[in-house]
Amino acid sequence: MSIRTALTSVTNNFTKYLAKGVGVAALGVVAYDSHVVGKLQADVYAKSGDANAGIKAFDNTQYLSSPSVTTSKLKNEVFKFELDSNIRSFVNSAIGYIKGFGTMLIDNVVPLGLGLGALLGKGKWSKGSAIGLGVYSVIKIFKDVLGFGHYNDLNKRF
Numbered sequence: 001m002s003i004r005t006a007l008t009s010v011t012n013n014f015t016k017y018l019a020k021g022v023g024v025a026a027l028g029v030v031a032y033d034s035h036v037v038g039k040l041q042a043d044v045y046a047k048s049g050d051a052n053a054g055i056k057a058f059d060n061t062q063y064l065s066s067p068s069v070t071t072s073k074l075k076n077e078v079f080k081f082e083l084d085s086n087i088r089s090f091v092n093s094a095i096g097y098i099k100g101f102g103t104m105l106i107d108n109v110v111p112l113g114l115g116l117g118a119l120l121g122k123g124k125w126s127k128g129s130a131i132g133l134g135v136y137s138v139i140k141i142f143k144d145v146l147g148f149g150h151y152n153d154l155n156k157r158f
Contacts, residue, residue, distance in 0.1 A: 019130035023118030026111045026133050034104035041100025042093040049092035057082035110136055 061075045105112060114136060117129030142148045 019118045019126040022130040023115045026115030030108045030112050034101045037104045038097040038101035042097035045096025046089045046093035
């Protein structure tokens with residue numbers, strides 16, 4: 001295959017390659033946003049789980065059903081173990097990441113579906129999904145980035 005035939009092939013299929021590129025770009029943006037929110041949610045979920053467990057363990061040390069120094073010391077050791085344990089934080093961060101990642105995938109279902117359609121579709125489906133992504137991105141830029149048509153209830157005029 002010569003360079004001339006390769007260039008002819010690319011120019012003849014330019015819209016197909018453009019649609020596939022738009023699909024890859026959309027999926028990349030959705031994946032990046034989902035990953036970042038997943039990391040943030042992992043941290044929040046892990047820290048709140050640790051805080052709730054610490055509060056529960058501390059609350060348990062404050063009361064005794066019968067006066068006993070041994071029971072009190074055992075409760076304090078359980079409390080220290082709960083504070084030093086990092087297994088819960090590891091598990092909760094994984095759960096938080098999955099929740100945050102999934103939430104963003106659901107939140108971005110339109111660009112995700114159109115990006116998959118543009119990347120995996122054939123012919124008119126691929127090009128139609130790419131056009132849909134273009135329309136969606138223009139609307140998103142005007143509405144969310146520039147603020148046209150987006151109402152702010154906190155700064156509402158009388």
